[in-house]
Amino acid sequence: AQSVTQLGSHVSVSEGALVLLRCNYSSSVPPYLFWYVQYPNQGLQLLLKYTSAATLVKGINGFEAEFKKSETSFHLTKPSAHMSDAAEYFCAVSEWSEGAQKLVFGQGTRLTINP
Amino acid sequence: EPEVTQTPSHQVTQMGQEVILRCVPISNHLYFYWYRQILGQKVEFLVSFYNNEISEKSEIFDDQFSVERPDGSNFTLKIRSTKLEDSAMYFCASSPSGLAINEQFFGPGTRLTVL
Numbered sequence: 001a002q003s004v005t006q007l008g009s010h011v012s013v014s015e016g017a018l019v020l021l022r023c024n025y026s027s028s029v030p031p032y033l034f035w036y037v038q039y040p041n042q043g044l045q046l047l048l049k050y051t052s053a054a055t056l057v058k059g060i061n062g063f064e065a066e067f068k069k070s071e072t073s074f075h076l077t078k079p080s081a082h083m084s085d086a087a088e089y090f091c092a093v094s095e096w097s098e099g100a101q102k103l104v105f106g107q108g109t110r111l112t113i114n115p
Numbered sequence: 116e117p118e119v120t121q122t123p124s125h126q127v128t129q130m131g132q133e134v135i136l137r138c139v140p141i142s143n144h145l146y147f148y149w150y151r152q153i154l155g156q157k158v159e160f161l162v163s164f165y166n167n168e169i170s171e172k173s174e175i176f177d178d179q180f181s182v183e184r185p186d187g188s189n190f191t192l193k194i195r196s197t198k199l200e201d202s203a204m205y206f207c208a209s210s211p212s213g214l215a216i217n218e219q220f221f222g223p224g225t226r227l228t229v230l
Contacts, residue, residue: 100170
C-alpha cells in the first residue's frame with residue numbers, strides 16, 4: 001500500500017518569505033502525486049499534480065513542486081508568501097485498485113502567514 | 116465552473132440515529148467517492164462508486180454505511196446508526212474516469228457531529 005508523510009502539521013512564515021511544505025511518499029510503483037489546498041469553509045482544491053511528464057510541476061497561485069525519486073519527496077514551494085496563502089495543504093498519492101482510483105492523503109500542513 | 120456541492124454543511128445528530136449526507140457531483144463525471152476527516156487526523160478514503168456499484172471500500176466502511184445514486188444526479192452516504200466516533204468532516208468527490216492519473220474534484224464537506 002502507498003502512503004504519504006507530511007513533515008510539520010503547522011508551518012508559519014512571514015509575508016514575502018519562502019514557503020516550503022514537505023511531503024514524502026512510499027510507493028512500489030511510479031506514483032501519481034497531488035497537492036490540494038483547503039481554504040476555510042471550502043472543499044479541497046487541486047494546486048498541482050505530478051504525472052511523470054516533468055519533475056518540476058507548476059501549479060496555481062505561484063506554487064510549484066519538485067518530484068525527487070531518489071529522496072521519495074514531492075515538496076511544495078512558493079518563493080514569496082502572500083496573506084491569501086493561509087490554508088491547509090494536503091499531499092496525496094493516487095492508488096488504482098479494484099477498477100477505481102483512490103487518494104491516500106498525508107495528515108495535512110496548516111500554513112500561517114505572519115504580516 | 117462546475118463544482119461538487121454537498122448538503123448540509125453541518126449536521127448534528129444523536130447517537131443511534133440515521134443520517135444521510137448528500138452530494139451533487141459534477142454532471143459529466145462517472146466516478147464518485149466519499150472521504151472523511153476526523154478532527155486532527157488524515158483525510159481517509161471510505162468508498163468509490165461507479166456504474167451504480169461500489170468499486171472499492173475501506174475497512175472503515177462497514178455494514179452501517181451505504182451509498183446510493185438515487186436519481187442520476189445525487190450521490191448519498193447513509194450511516195444507519197451513528198456512533199460518537201462517526202463525528203468527522205465528510206467529503207464527496209467525483210472524477211471523469213477512474214484512472215490513477217486523474218484529479219478528483221471535492222465538495223466543501225459536511226461536518227457531522229454525533230452527540
